[in-house]
Structures are given as C-alpha cells and as structure tokens.
Amino acid sequence: MFTVRHALDSGVHIERLRRDDLAAPFHGLRIPAPDELSLRERCLAYQVPRPDTFVSHLTAARLHGLPTPIRADERLDMAVLAPARAPRGTRIRGHRLNSSYTQVRNVRGLRIASPVSVWLHLADSLSLRELVILGDGWEIIDDEGRFLATADRQYSHDIDRLNGLAGAGWLVIRVNRSHYRRNLPAVIDQIQRTLIGRGWRPPTRSARALPQSVA
DSSP states (O other): OEEHHHHHHTTOOTTGGGSTTEEOSSTTEEEETTOOOOHHHHHHHHTTTOTTOEEOHHHHHHHHTOOOOSOOOSOEEEEEETTSOOOOOTTEEEEEEOGGGOOEEEETTEEEEOHHHHHHHTTTTSOHHHHHHHHHTOEEEOTTOOEEEEHHHHHHHHHHHHHHHHHTTOOOOOOOHHHHHHHHHHHHHHHHHHHHHTTOOOOOGGGSOOOOOOO
C-alpha cells in the first residue's frame, strides 16, 4: 500500500501506476490488485493520504461491533474536526464534527471515534428505540483496543449477584444519589421497616443515652 505522490517522488513512472496489477481503493492510493481489503483495512488505507481523518458514524459503529439497525453500504464514514473541511469522494461519506462531543481514539493504528461519540453522531438518524439498542451493545474498550466490559453484560452480572444474595437470605435495597435529593426520609423509613420486618427492634427511648448537662 502506497500513495501515488510517494511513488512519483521515488521515480516511478505514472504509467506504471496504471497497470492492472495495481488497484486504487481511493484517489491517490495504490494497493496490489488481488488484495481484497477488510473494512478496517479500507479505513486504514484512507488514512494513509489523509492522516487527519478518523472513522465515525455507521462505519465506526460496525468496527466497534455495535448493533446498528441501518443497512450499511460500501461507503466509509470518515470525519475531521471543525474547522477542517470534511472529506470528499465517491466512496466516502464525509463529516465535519465538533470536538465538544467527539472523542477520537487510536486503536491499533486506526483513528476512530469512541463508542459514546458514535452514539451521539447517529442520534439524528435513529429512533429512540434504535438508540437504546445501539447503546445496550457498547463494548467498552481502552485506548489500546482491549476489552473492558459490555453494558448489558454488566447488567446481567448485577442480576446474578443480586439473585445470589437473595438466595443466601439477604434483602437488598438499592439507593442512589437521586433518592437523597428527592426524598431522603422515605428511604430511611423503607430501610427501618425492612429491618423491623426481619426482626430488628429500634432501641426504646429509655435505653438511649441522655445528653450530659452542662455545668
């Protein structure tokens, strides 16, 4: 894989670059003709002459393994950050994106938008249900492309953990920050009633420590 400009600068005649043993997946790029590139390889190939671009939208979703409801065509979604000009080409869907909602990662040499950014990029073209489906299959990876977790897999793990606690006789009450903001007394009352139902008895007034008088 090499650029036409690099070949010409190295002394290769232009006619040599037009022979049948070379293919042009994108303008200004040449590869051996028999080679059939994968989706990731095509994206890498495009970034050879355009290292400022990164994969976005539907193409990035496919590379991340997200469940995309849209039928993909052969064009690649390639993007740049504003104010740069969006990529153009017959095999490209070019995008110019705002850096405030776009995080670009380098995954094994490929510049690609993060899964969260892809979800935001596709928000205008998907229904609410489709967005939920897309979000439920985010594989969470680090900057090196290593798998960390999957959102729905974590949910399944939580269910198994809670079921295990219930089987051992525990009763789990789940409380988050919103409960504190909305109605903390109701949360305290629920916990107290649950404890009483399990046999706990609150201390009587006479058993409580009385405050010491001030001399």
